[in-house]
Amino acid sequence: MSKRVKKNHRAGFVALIGRPNVGKSTLVNRLLGQKVSIVTPKPQTTRTRIQGILTLPEAQVVLVDTPGLGGGQGALKTAMQRVAGDAAADSDVALVLVEVRGDTPEITDADHAVLKEARKSRGSIVAAINKVDLIKRKDILLPWLAALGQELGDVPLIPISARTGDGLDILVAELVKRLPESPQLFPEDVVTDQAERVLAAELVREQLLLRTRDEVPHSAAVVIEQFEDERDAKGQGLCRLEGRIYVERESQKAIVVGKGGHQIKEVSTAARKAIEEMLGCKVFLRLTVHVDPDWTGNPKGVQRRMSDQGL
Ligand SMILES: Nc1nc2c(ncn2[C@@H]2O[C@H](COP(=O)(O)OP(=O)(O)OP(=O)(O)O)[C@@H](O)[C@H]2O)c(=O)[nH]1
Ligand SMILES: [Mg+2]
The missing domain is CATH 3.30.300.20 (K homology (KH) domain)
Incomplete structure (x- = not known):
């Protein structure tokens, strides 16, 4: 691997932070086009930090999947929450993932807790609202965007569907923009750190x-x-x-x-x-x-x- 920095090449860590079941692992797999993290309809599926490496011509985005915040039990819960917090703190971008929950937007304490973790990032925050494919009436999305936008301030908020791929080009562009200039961190044929x-x-x-x-x-x-x-x-x-x-x-x-x-x-x-x-x-x-x-x-x-x- 050449150590020479290609002009404007960017690379860094993007930690996916969110409540359980919002679609973090689905999004990582979808962006990579390969399954590196398991997905189920049950909360608390992911238990550890899982790295997926997206190598693009102009950037290398290291996607860090994490356990959902607020899930788990006992000592396992403590360990899972620590993994998510550490990944956020160690990220160039914390990607806050929220899901559409019903017709009326409601921002809860659990959402505030997610934002608090994301703000530990040494870099910036990007937010995405996932599962927009579940929205049958388009007018439902607008109040959600308004409510989340108010909470997030000047953080970009992108509607996406990890299932259909909607909005993912825009999301990746927003992430890449915020990564530091750097040569590739991993050889381009490496997709995950998971044995x-x-x-x-x-x-x-x-x-x-x-x-x-x-x-x-x-x-x-x-x-x-x-x-x-x-x-x-x-x-x-x-x-x-x-x-x-x-x-x-x-x-x-x-x-x-x-x-x-x-x-x-x-x-x-x-x-x-x-x-x-x-x-x-x-x-x-x-x-x-x-x-x-x-x-x-x-x-x-x-x-x-x-x-x-x-x-
Ligand atoms: N309709 C729809 N379902 C989705 C989408 N993204 C994820 N899901 C579903 O949501 C459920 C949870 O997805 P996961 O990717 O396991 O969620 P997670 O955030 O990684 O969950 P934890 O690991 O438990 O924190 C699964 O049933 C997915 O198929 C989406 O964009 N649209
Ligand atoms: Mg998961």
Whole structure:
């Protein structure tokens, strides 16, 4: 990689900050055209800092996905909030993401808390209102823009849809403008800092989240302990993965395993397909379920289950 600064080339860190479920991970994946962060309709899906690197001719935008602010439980919650706050403080731009919630705009304390974190950025703030594809009547957007605009002051506010891609060109241009002049920070073929092993564990957790409810999604942690790429030079052969799913109680284990192992089989089949797509390799996946009592409730438990993913 050349260290010479191309004229006007910009590069830096953009931290996505927002409440749970507003679409931060969806936006990162959409901008990259590749899945680096799991997405579910449940809040508190993302638990750690996940970096996605968007390399453009004129700029390199390092998108930092973070856990939603205000979500989680116990020591896991504390760790997740710290990750988001640190990412904001360490950013050249804090991108505040808000979602359209109903017909009447309402700015809550939770929104104020998000803005407070974003203001820790050493750089500037850009805001985007996501999920505009859900708005059936265009006149609903205007009061939302007015209410948020009043809250944000002279921060630019861009309506977007991470799902359809609406408004994303404008958003990226606003982000790039605010990055410092700098050569590329990463080689251009690097898209994420997430190891394949960690991404595979996340794809398993995504399927668990999609298939369970109540407290099970928040109590589940996944680790891939064995990852053997047995492909030969011609690319023939298997990738063999062995993973462990941890929950907090025997009753949760029974739910994850399901009657006659039905649930864990479904999770495993769906996760295997997703991992095959990511690796471009035929996958053998073996999952087992274990109980680690109350791991989310204490810092040692969080370290035990999440240190693999940098939490
Ligand atoms: N209709 C619509 N749905 C969206 C859009 N962006 C995200 N979603 C959906 O919103 C839900 C949450 O998306 P995520 O990307 O997981 O949200 P997040 O902010 O990363 O959530 P946490 O990781 O829990 O903080 C998912 O069901 C997405 O499919 C959008 O632009 N339009
Ligand atoms: Mg997320």
